[in-house]
Amino acid sequence: MTIDQYNFNGKKAIVRVDFNVPLDENGKITDDTRIRGALPTLKKILADGGSLIIMSHMGKPKGKVNPKMSLGQIKDTVGKYLNTEVEFAEDCAKAAEQAKNLKPGGVLLLENLRFHPEEEGKPVGIDKEDPAYDAAKKEMKERQKEFAKTLASYADVYVNDAFGTAHRRHASTAVIADYFDQNDKMLGYLMEKEVNAVDNILSDIKRPFTAIMGGSKVSTKIGIIENLMDKVDNLILCGGMTYTFAKAKGGNVGLSICENDKLDLALDIIKKAQEKGVNLVLGTDCVAADSFSNDANTMVVSCMDIPEGWEGLDAGPETRKLFANAIKGAKTILWNGPAGVFEFDNFTAGSRAIADAIVEATENGAFSLVGGGDSVACVNKFGLADKVSYVSTGGGALLEAIEGKELPGIAAIRGSKK
Ligand code: AMP
Secondary structure, eight states, rough: OTTOOOOOOOOEEEEOOOOOOOOOOOOOOOHHHHHHHHHHHHHHHHHOOOEEEEEEEEETTTTTTOOGGGGGGGGGHHHHTTTTEEEEESSGGOHHHHHHTTTTEEEEEEOGGGGSSHHHHHOOOOTTTSSTTHHHHHHHHHHHHHHHHHHHHHHEEEEEEOOTTTTSSSSTGGGGGGSSSSGGGEEHHHHHHHHHHHHHTSSSSOOSEEEEEOOOOOOTHHHHHHHHHTSSSEEEEEHHHHHHHHTTTTOOOOOOOOOOOGGHHHHHHHHHHHHHHHEEEOOSEEEEEESSTTOEEEEEEEBOOOTTEEEEEEEEEHHHHHHHHHHHHSSEEEEESSSSSSSSGGHHHHHHHHHHHHHHHHTTTOOOEEEHHHHHHHHHHTTTTGGSSSOSOOSSHHHHHHOOOOHHHHHHHHHHOO
16 A cells, blocks of 8 residues: 555544654754655645644653653644644553544644653663563563554554654554554655665666765675675775775775774675676775864875874875766766765865766766765765755665665565565
């Protein structure tokens, strides 16, 4: 069932959204992107003549009530965007009466799901090493089912539009789906878009396919790198990873970020790329700095020969050309992670070169997906977000999907692939 096929007229819909928006110290929203992202789904349901029960988490209250993370703070903003009065349920597990009284067109916002430990389903206050942990976990899983069943009882239909939490098997993101018929549960528009974007990258590949993985460490990206190795034609590894590779190949990397316990892994990646015929593109030169700051003195040096006391903070001019060449002719592009410390304005050139090449390829018909917190921050910083095909809202969820893992939030609705 898709959201477009469903007529919500006279139905109560419980919708899991990601309203985990950043707030300032006065509880004012500083970035409402996530609220705006859910509006198409919410508006479709209201326009059909349905009523809405909106649920979300905010922050990490760890199973306890914490007024600083109350969704009550965003009620009026939600109302403003939906152009209607929003009712608030101060305890998401005790909203049956309010849900029952909802009229078509009515909107009820539930308090932060994570005020209840049952949402995440992890036992609280007990160490994993404790012999009683397994029993506590089992008990919590039962409580999680009850909690999900309570939430499900408020509504006729369940919609999941929270891609950011799709990689978690929480009560509201996955378990709740068990209490709805197959025809009464579906993904929202935002989820559909995210899932289609990942499908484009993983199943419907137009070649050549260039993936650009950057960021600070090899260790956090290894699962994705390994999965991509079977799919891509060109694999650019950049950012802080560059120096682990350079050192593994016998280079001197000075003070550059380097994972000394991952040198073998780096050599293994180089070998696998050769075996699989993947064109692995690594930086050759870099912009080295004499301190980790925007105002540091800089010089362009070989990644294999960085002087003592200096560290590579950005891709050098030759490297930028290499990267751009591997991107420009591509028809499918995935970018995760910056090519340098882009937060410092003087070290953005590598990431900028990548972004510009992606924009050019996209203009020439490539499908480009940018995802994972920092690369999204990058394209936003460069003002290029609307010049790539898709900017994902999901951090961990996107990366797990690209790793080829099944996301519980999606499997709960579509059925498991396994
Ligand atoms: P990640 O969270 O692993 O995607 O890493 C993103 C972070 O990597 C950003 O904050 C960048 O500043 C940082 N980064 C990228 N290149 C380097 C580098 N050469 N040295 C240190 N940090 C880097």
